[in-house]
Amino acid sequence: MSDKTSSNGPLVQVDRVDKVFHRGSEDIHVLADLSLAVPTGEFLALMGPSGSGKSTLLNLIGGLDQPSKGSVRVAGEDIGRLSGRALSHWRARHVGFVFQLYNLMPVLTAERNVELPLLLTHLSRAQRIKHVETALAVVGLSHRAKHYPRTLSGGEQQRVGIARAIVTDPTLLLCDEPTGDLDRKAGDEILDLLQGLNREHGKTIIMVTHDPHASARAARTVHLDKGQLKNEPAK
Numbered sequence: 001m002s003d004k005t006s007s008n009g010p011l012v013q014v015d016r017v018d019k020v021f022h023r024g025s026e027d028i029h030v031l032a033d034l035s036l037a038v039p040t041g042e043f044l045a046l047m048g049p050s051g052s053g054k055s056t057l058l059n060l061i062g063g064l065d066q067p068s069k070g071s072v073r074v075a076g077e078d079i080g081r082l083s084g085r086a087l088s089h090w091r092a093r094h095v096g097f098v099f100q101l102y103n104l105m106p107v108l109t110a111e112r113n114v115e116l117p118l119l120l121t122h123l124s125r126a127q128r129i130k131h132v133e134t135a136l137a138v139v140g141l142s143h144r145a146k147h148y149p150r151t152l153s154g155g156e157q158q159r160v161g162i163a164r165a166i167v168t169d170p171t172l173l174l175c176d177e178p179t180g181d182l183d184r185k186a187g188d189e190i191l192d193l194l195q196g197l198n199r200e201h202g203k204t205i206i207m208v209t210h211d212p213h214a215s216a217r218a219a220r221t222v223h224l225d226k227g228q229l230k231n232e233p234a235k
Contacts, residue, residue, distance in 0.1 A: 009076075011172065011204050012038035012061055017070035019056055019227075030056045031067075031227040043198040043205045045215035048224035054208040055176055057224065061206060062174045063091045075171050092120045096165030100177040102157045104149040104164075111136065111145040114163045121168070135163040138201075139193060155186030162193060166203070173197065175207040179214050191217045 019031040031053045038044050046054045059065040060072050063079045072079055075094055082090055096117075104113045111132050118128040136142050139159040149157055158178060165173055175194065179187030195217055197203040207218060215221045223230040 010037035011040040011042075011075060012036070012206070013071075013073040014057070014061065015071045015073070017057075017060065017067040017072065019053070019060065019065070020068040029227060031060075034070075034224075034227065034229060036222065036229065038204065038206060040204055041198070041202050042220060043195065043218045044207070045218035045221040046206065046208045046224060047210065047212075047215050047221055050210070052224040053227045054224055058174050058176055058206065058208050061172075062095045062097060063087050092117065092168065094171040096168065096170040096173045098158075098161055098165045098173065098175040098178045100180040102149070102154075102161045102181075104157055104160060106149050109146050109148055110141060110152065110160045110163075113149070113160055114167050117164060117168050131167050132163075135167040136160075138166065138197075139163045153186065154182050155189055158182065158186075158190050159193065162190070162197075166197065171204065173203050173205045175205060177208055177210070179209070179211065184213075187211075187214065 014034060014036040017031055017034045018029070021028040021030060034053075034057070036057075046057065048054050056065070060067055061074065063074075063082070066080050077090065079087065079090060105116070108116075114132045114135055115128055118131055123131065132145075133142065136145055139162050141156060141159050141163065144152060144156060149160070152160065173194075178194070179190050182190065191214055194205055194207070198205050205218075207214070209215050
């Protein structure tokens, strides 16, 4: 697996983005005039207190939401201009999501969970199986392919989640508190895996975390507070 995008410009370009949610007559300003560039191949951590806008920013970059103002470009595509079917197809091609609570289907085995994103492609059954085997091998879970989530540890479930995220060889991995539900040992194993995907497979990773121990694994950390980026500490 390798990053499919090569460009002289940043892979992700967030330009002067505002995000406002409307609750009745109240406007809730979550992001304000925020700009951020993420080069291809970077492992970036987003840190900040609860309510600072970290997950909102991640959702904008992943095309799960749209900015109220400004633009978000990923791999040269202004994703704010996409809607409906086009946006769904864009996400399927370019983004792998890793969630804090794994979001696995309990009635499916590990290999079937990993296969799910491939059902949106035109790959044959044989091709899907090959991709699934590769993804499970990358995360070290080939021997657990036939197991159901309930029989896996939390760390193993998160590995399945990561395998599902990388099975389409996406341009970008977006991780929302990927170690937040794990103990330190299992969390460190997941962080080792993410570092390996970044360093050995060239994956661009953006990780939301509140844990300085996790952010220390990233090449760069940016801090959000009240919807704005703060000065970055030297690493």
